[in-house]
Amino acid sequence: MSRPTENLQTIRLGMLGCGVVGGGLVKLLAKHRADFRANGFELRLTHLAVRDPGKSRGVDLAGVRISTDPMAVATDPEIDLLVEVMGGNSIAVEAGCAALARGVPLVSANKCGLARSMGRYVEAAAQGGAGIGFEAAAAAHIPIIEVLDRSLACEELSLVKGVINGSTNYILTFMERAGCEYEEALKDAASKGFTEADPTLDVEGIDAAEKLSLLAYKAFGTHVPPDQVHTEGITRVGQVDIRLALEMDHRIKLVAAARRGEEGLSLRVHPALVHHGELLADVDSEFNAIILEGPGFKELTFLGKGAGELPTASAVLNDVVKLAQRPQAGALPGFRRAGAKLPLADTANLRLCYFLRMQVEAPRVNDALTALAGQGVRALSHAQVEHAGANYLGVITDVIEESRMMAALSGISGLDGTGGVRLIRLDKDNYRDIVEREQSSYFGSSIER
Ligand SMILES: NC(=O)c1ccc[n+]([C@@H]2O[C@H](COP(=O)([O-])OP(=O)(O)OC[C@H]3O[C@@H](n4cnc5c(N)ncnc54)[C@H](OP(=O)(O)O)[C@@H]3O)[C@@H](O)[C@H]2O)c1
Structure with a gap:
């Protein structure tokens, strides 16, 4: 009535x-x-x-x-x-x-x-x-702030992660489907109205860093301004990266993640390899997805339109x-999480898996893998593709501290025919754990022990 x-x-x-x-x-x-x-x-x-x-x-x-x-x-x-x-x-x-x-x-x-x-x-x-x-x-259009502020007000959260920029997701999806480079995909996105006149905020990851700052504030009660979010955009992702990732059953997405760890809070926005079995790998074009994790409820996922006239x-x-x-009913101040402001974790201490791409002649691939091992970088999986008349090697590494990975990069840069090894982080922190726990076919028969 x-x-x-x-x-x-x-x-x-x-x-x-x-x-x-x-x-x-x-x-x-x-x-x-x-x-x-x-x-x-x-x-x-x-x-x-x-x-x-x-x-x-x-x-x-x-x-x-x-x-x-x-x-x-x-x-x-x-x-x-x-x-x-x-x-x-x-x-x-x-x-x-x-x-x-x-x-x-x-x-x-x-x-x-x-x-x-x-x-x-x-x-x-x-x-x-x-x-x-x-x-x-x-x-x-994903009602995530309401969920964080009310539905999960008394839940402990350990991770908020997502694909939260539709323009970059459209560009990466287009690159994969059309087999083209970034510049061509950007032009297509602009012609269809998926980017602003100045696409910098989207393609450099700044828009995603601003959104992540808001999500993390409601999830963890600590405000981390966007300039303190580790931010990398998609402008350096090449067609060869996408093809190598696909060869190893991964897709490349711009992933934003805020994680509470022992060292504090880490907020990162960067291109990441996401395994085909993960929900984020299936989020295409202008769609957004957000995943929440916490010990009490394990995992919750949200999928929807993250921009546009009527959704917004x-x-x-x-x-x-x-x-x-109810004039006081906003998400700010909203439900406040008690406790001290969380410190920011140093990105250099994060332990992750990495994708490395280098131009190596086919007969020298084993030498390259041996040289990587010599630098303390263990390969979990590798693949090769021919691209623009050259042979490229892609490697997914075992978990390694970011500072050690960066130090190893300088030691292996000579392996690459052009002198530049490309690095992209993986979305999951530890693929070996997943492989071993679930005995799944994440790396097929190519997992190297
Ligand atoms: N578009 C989306 O899908 C989306 C999604 C999520 C959030 N948002 C956010 O929503 C907000 C609006 O986005 P939008 O896409 O609607 O932008 P927009 O189409 O560019 O509209 C901005 C409006 O603000 C007015 N304006 C700008 N500066 C002004 C000033 N100094 N004084 C008075 N008026 C001023 C403009 O007036 P004129 O029309 O006269 O130029 C225009 O009407 C932004 O903060 C954006 O980040 C947008």
Whole structure:
């Protein structure tokens, strides 16, 4: 039975930005009007800030006051809730914090501002006693912040890992399917609208590092700003890497991972070889996936669309509805995890498996493997492919400390016909354990003991 629609509470929304996400939100506000009324309230967009008020936006903004001053919207005494879908780490943050500090709840899709200025948001929210919803900023349509903040509030987590950038996933998938190099795949992604005009944030891993910072904050209660996340993009992944990885039953993905270990917290974004048997290996094109691990529940996985007009606007709207009904209900401050801030683990001390690629003439492959062993690098598996008239050797190593691997790299660089050995980390920390425990065919008959 729906509630009576008389005595509707009107919640006046201010909004900063009306581009892809903001435009989508305006459409969804109209579409769900009856749902809001059935729950005793209505949402009315009353004040909007954009850069160019004259621009045609293809959405109905009748009756909405439009300005070019985000701060005027944030400080408007006649708004009850602020939506920030503008982006950036300066004026958007100032305006969002100004609204929060005077008790106006904020819904933000701005991963850059939130990940870089988290402390300011938390302070402003505490000052005004209002909440912040930021589901759309982390993985758009995957409701992972709600899960971390509420459903798993009292679970111990050891790992949050995922493929959380759709543009790079599209590019890597295209490279694999079309057999082309990175530049051609980037052009195709741009022509289909899967990248921004400036793709740097996506392809250099910065977008994924911002999202990982937000996920780790909710998972572990420690804020690690994106510039402290070990970040490598996909621009150096070559067709030969993809082919060698496939030969050894792996695919290359841009993986973001936050892990709590004995030494503290490590946050990393980098291309990684993912075995065919793993869920992340099957996440293609613009899809995102997130895996959570913890001793109490072992593993949970989430798959969905991590960007786009309606998936993102829908995540914004769900937060708006939550905060409209309970202004303190945001994921910030949300459920706080007690305990000291976790220290950051030194990447040099991480113990991982690695993929190495080098140009070696076929008759010299055994010499190369012997030379690797001489440097303390044990090969678990290897493969060769012919590419552009040269023979390439790919090797998956046993677990080795990152600092030792880096030292060994300089010792083996002479093995490569061109003098440059390429290194890509594996997604799993220890493939040998998996192989031995499950007696699976991860490395087929080529596992070298
Ligand atoms: N697009 C996605 O799939 C997606 C997914 C997750 C999160 N997000 C986040 O959502 C936010 C918005 O993304 P979007 O794709 O909607 O961006 P967008 O299409 O570029 O829209 C940005 C909007 O902000 C306005 N704006 C920018 N600077 C302004 C300023 N100084 N003063 C007033 N208005 C200003 C622009 O006005 P004009 O229109 O007049 O230029 C535009 O309406 C970003 O933080 C983004 O990271 C986006």
